[in-house]
Amino acid sequence: MFCCLLLLLSLAVPNLLAQDSCLLPGMPGIPGLPGRDGRDGLPGEKGEPGSSRDAGGRLKGETGDPGPDGFTGKRGASGDPGQAGAQGMKGQPGEPGEPGEGGVPDTAAFSVALGTTEIPDIGTAVRFTKVFTNLHDDYNTQSGRFRCRVPGTYYFVYHASITDNLCLKMMLNDTQLASFCDHRSKRRQVTSGGLAVHVDLGQDVFLEPTEHRNMRGHRFGYSVFSGFLLQAD
Template identity: 60%
Template sequence: MLHHCFIVICALLSLAIPLLVAMESCPAIGMPGMPGIPGLPGRDGRDGEKGQKGQPGAEWHGGLVPQKGEKGEPGLTGFAGKRGQSGEPGKPGGPGIDGPLGEPGEPGTAGVQQQAAFSVARGTNDYPDKASVIRFTNVITNINDDYNTATGHFRCRVPGTYYFVFHASLEDRLCVLMKLDQTLLTSFCDHRRSRRQVTAGSLAVYLSRDQEVWLETKDYRGMRGKPAGYSIFSGFLLHAH
């Protein structure tokens, strides 16, 4: 053990002696000088060679960067916007398919206008009563039954201007009144006495629908109705309105 320690001490002395000798032979160390001026920046070096392409990174699921979320639910319907400007007119469309046939319409008046006419005759040789409606019971023409043989009245179904005329065969004095709904239109009187004669009267008058026209007697009522001399009442439409 002592042997080893001696060897170590000798080694340390062999190192320390040369240092001491050097310190004796060198002068004292001076103060450090001022730092030198920095040199100019050096030039950039040449670009290095391009490195190889790296491997794709793994998909990133975390961190502070915002991530795309899942699709949300549809929002509520917004308010209707203002009406935009009208566009240019489009081209006309093609003709459509024919529709079904409609139901028949109500009967028109054209056909009735041409058929509004009647002619009737007295069916008896007896005089009519005083101040009464003169009834003509023998029908010659009575289109649409506008003349009523039971009442002696003509009833208008087609409004317009009508022409009425009567021809009376008589052997006594006669006064005939033509009335429209209880209103006197005119009177025709023949006060001459003879064995046999004929008298007539006519009038054009405007009628509204459902108005009625007829003939009445007054004090004189000598109208006959025998085949040898009939008394006839006629009427027909001149112009429909």
């Protein structure tokens, strides 16, 4: 119906204008249908940066002044060792030192006696408990062993007062160095034996009796074991 009305108006208006050109302007026409969208325009200029906001959406304020220093924290764990640096240049020779005293050569010597009338046990070190000389306590009166503190060549010797048969073994740790035997028939005698031997640091030297162990100590006749360093390594 709207289209028919538009058609009648289009026919009537020219006739009216032809009859009298001095008539007043007609009524505004009905608005037309909406046109199509125009083409996209050119991109606009970049705007000013916006205000920064924190995680809660609040505006970020300006940076404040630095606060006071806090307390010293605990020491952290040590880091891995760094690589060795390059060798530095050789320094200048130092001034000569003050004259020193001559060094004292290492010494070792002991001389001990059997301090009991009891016969020593078979297969164990003879314990000489009466001390005449014992430098640096190298001979142990409790164990009956001399322990080497200064490696080198030593001389060991024993003198035993006996009234019967006696056989002694001179031992270096678990190794037998020599065996000395003297057989007497109920007569008081003195027997002896000695040996020069190289001893390493920490090794033990001692006398060990066999089944013939008639070895006693008393004021009328001591049994003595001695040793001393001939030459250090």
